[in-house]
Amino acid sequence: MVSSILRCVDCQTEYAFEKNLYTCPTCGGLLDVVHDLAAWKGRAEELRHLFNERMRSWKAVDRSGVWRYRELIAPGIDEKLIVTRGEGNTTLYDATDALSLYVGVNRLQLKHEGENPTGSFKDRGMSPGVTRARQMGATAVICASTGNTSASMASFASLAGLRALILFPEGKVAVGKVAQSIAYGAVSVQVRGDFDAALELVREASDKLPIYMLNSINPFRLEGQKTIIIEMMHQRNWQVPDWIVVPGGNLGNSAAFGKALLEMQEIGLIDRLPRVAVIQAEGAAPFAKAFEHEFDHFEPVRAETVATAIRIGNPASYKKAIRTVVKTHGWATSVSDQDIMDAKAQVDFAGIGCEPASAASVAGTKKLVEQGVIKPAEEVVCVLTGHVLKDPQVVIDYHGQNMPNVDAKFPNRMHTIYGTLDELVEFLPGNAAVRL
Ligand SMILES: Cc1ncc(COP(=O)(O)O)c(C=O)c1O
Numbered sequence: 001m002v003s004s005i006l007r008c009v010d011c012q013t014e015y016a017f018e019k020n021l022y023t024c025p026t027c028g029g030l031l032d033v034v035h036d037l038a039a040w041k042g043r044a045e046e047l048r049h050l051f052n053e054r055m056r057s058w059k060a061v062d063r064s065g066v067w068r069y070r071e072l073i074a075p076g077i078d079e080k081l082i083v084t085r086g087e088g089n090t091t092l093y094d095a096t097d098a099l100s101l102y103v104g105v106n107r108l109q110l111k112h113e114g115e116n117p118t119g120s121f122k123d124r125g126m127s128p129g130v131t132r133a134r135q136m137g138a139t140a141v142i143c144a145s146t147g148n149t150s151a152s153m154a155s156f157a158s159l160a161g162l163r164a165l166i167l168f169p170e171g172k173v174a175v176g177k178v179a180q181s182i183a184y185g186a187v188s189v190q191v192r193g194d195f196d197a198a199l200e201l202v203r204e205a206s207d208k209l210p211i212y213m214l215n216s217i218n219p220f221r222l223e224g225q226k227t228i229i230i231e232m233m234h235q236r237n238w239q240v241p242d243w244i245v246v247p248g249g250n251l252g253n254s255a256a257f258g259k260a261l262l263e264m265q266e267i268g269l270i271d272r273l274p275r276v277a278v279i280q281a282e283g284a285a286p287f288a289k290a291f292e293h294e295f296d297h298f299e300p301v302r303a304e305t306v307a308t309a310i311r312i313g314n315p316a317s318y319k320k321a322i323r324t325v326v327k328t329h330g331w332a333t334s335v336s337d338q339d340i341m342d343a344k345a346q347v348d349f350a351g352i353g354c355e356p357a358s359a360a361s362v363a364g365t366k367k368l369v370e371q372g373v374i375k376p377a378e379e380v381v382c383v384l385t386g387h388v389l390k391d392p393q394v395v396i397d398y399h400g401q402n403m404p405n406v407d408a409k410f411p412n413r414m415h416t417i418y419g420t421l422d423e424l425v426e427f428l429p430g431n432a433a434v435r436l
């Protein structure tokens with residue numbers, strides 16, 4: 001028996017959980033999946049124990065870093081319907097001294113969502129999204145994507161036996177992501193336009209064609225993405241950091257994080273809220289701009305940035321993300337492509353690695369420390385959203401100092417030798433002009 005409902009974030013109209021809706025039929029607003037959490041109030045210890053027990057289980061739904069927390073994601077779900085690849089379970093790294101020094105905070109952690117099965121956080125939302133598609137009897141699923149959503153959807157759809165139809169903005173998707181979508185067997189289509197145009201087409205298609213839409217407007221995706229935060233708190237033994245810093249593109253994560261935090265606080269799993277800072281790329285920063293004037297109006301932009309995953313000018317989850325920033329007394333700002341790429345080089349040099357969009361969280365933390373918003377003694381968790389191998393071309397271009405608008409501060413160039421020992425000696429520590 002499911003006690004959850006769908007509720008519009010604008011007009012508050014409520015709809016039955018079983019209704020196949022993405023947005024509010026009354027006003028077009030975004031929907032929340034609202035769970036009846038009253039039964040868990042005051043029972044946080046019991047819930048923590050349950051989550052700990054599941055860490056020791058070999059059952060697929062217990063091993064999954066999404067479904068382990070199913071009381072907060074899809075209470076009462078019929079477990080037989082769940083489509084899972086054991087997503088989540090990502091490492092929460094302590095930053096190296098060098099990285100902490102670069103950013104300017106003493107206690108920095110990195111939650112690496114690039115360690116998911118398809119290499120990005122998207123798997124956390126796609127597992128419940130495709131599960132819901134199956135529940136709704138869908139035979140085909142569709143999304144517009146800057147690459148990671150499509151890679152994830154392609155994988156989970158194939159696993160569930162569904163046809164996947166993917167719309168990319170032409171020529172603006174990192175090669176690792178296009179390759180994944182094709183490899184997993186999705187029908188992959190380039191649209192002559194940007195991501196925002198592709199998303200418009202998907203919305204129309206899901207209204208008029210018999211196909212289930214899996215962009216993050218779909219509230220079931222965001223339920224899964226909440227577990228980035230729930231799992232991170234679990235790893236920290238429910239000790240709340242001062243800040244969580246996340247890159248912002250379509251703002252699905254920013255939206256999901258606020259919802260997760262408020263629900264965890266309601267139940268008593270955490271005793272206070274951290275502040276959530278959303279970091280956008282300078283050329284794709286409508287949310288950060290709106291934050292500057294306290295969200296009194298919103299203007300979409302034509303987006304441009306080297307961080308293709310967040311090259312989004314009209315973010316779908318804008319209103320839900322406002323809720324996160326307002327309720328957590330958070331922040332929003334933007335960083336240049338130069339800052340993103342230099343921060344990425346530092347994350348990569350730490351041996352951790354990430355794709356460009358992910359490094360926005362690290363670049364943004366550094367900027368907020370310099371501005372005095374984040375204090376050096378505060379505890380910060382940066383979310384890294386995607387794997388270093390998603391965008392190999394940008395790594396080669398940065399370190400080869402071959403990027404039009406970025407002057408690499410930390411190039412690690414490739415060397416060529418004839419093959420003598422004398423030449424090799426030059427590369428030993430303390431010798432030639434190599435990076436270390
Ligand atoms: C690697 C990566 N980082 C960040 C984002 C932006 O996430 P959101 O749309 O939830 O703001 C995306 C979205 O595609 C992504 O793929």
Ligand SMILES: [Zn+2]
Nearest residue numbers: 008011024027
């Ligand atoms: Zn409404």
